[in-house]
Amino acid sequence: MKLKSSKVNEFRLWGLLLTMGGMLLMIVGLAGIVFDWGSAGKIMAVTFMFIGAIAMLGSMGIYFWAGMMSTSATVIECPECGKPTKMIGKTDRCMFCKTILSMDPKHDPNASAS
Missing domain, CATH: 2.20.70 (Ubiquitin Ligase Nedd4; Chain: W;)
Structure with a gap:
């Protein structure tokens, strides 16, 4: 039971994981341009950048939600x-x-x- 945490901290953890995951996806997508993989690399870069940006926006939403819950707790x-x-x-x-x-x-x- 040591791995359990308070609800506010759980929401913050998921926000942090989404932030790190989104940044990692954007870095992976950048590899298609840096290593010059042609048109496939550009498509990969756009795809991974878009998915990473969506993850970052989701992270922002979770942090906002956790902050609102924290103020009324x-x-x-x-x-x-x-x-x-x-x-x-x-x-x-x-x-x-x-x-x-x-x-x-x-x-x-x-x-x-x-």
């Missing part, structure tokens, strides 16, 4: 580490120590089953 103090963390939805994880948090007692995994 509930800030609570983590009972485990004591740091303030943002919570989205009924359950979330601490941004620092990854403890499962819940505002609703019936969704609380730390509550004792009586």
Whole structure:
């Protein structure tokens, strides 16, 4: 369970992956022009540049969405580490120590089953 993170950090991770993927696609597309592969290289460059630009725009959208969610998230103090963390939805994880948090007692995994 160490690989799980808070929802805001998960959105930021996907935004970062799309940014890096889009940049990588653009670099691969540039190889068609740099190594002078003729008309096939130009077609490859245009195709990969277009797909990379779409990935970068998707990344921008995800970062914007994560930022909007972050501004409206509930800030609570983590009972485990004591740091303030943002919570989205009924359950979330601490941004620092990854403890499962819940505002609703019936969704609380730390509550004792009586």
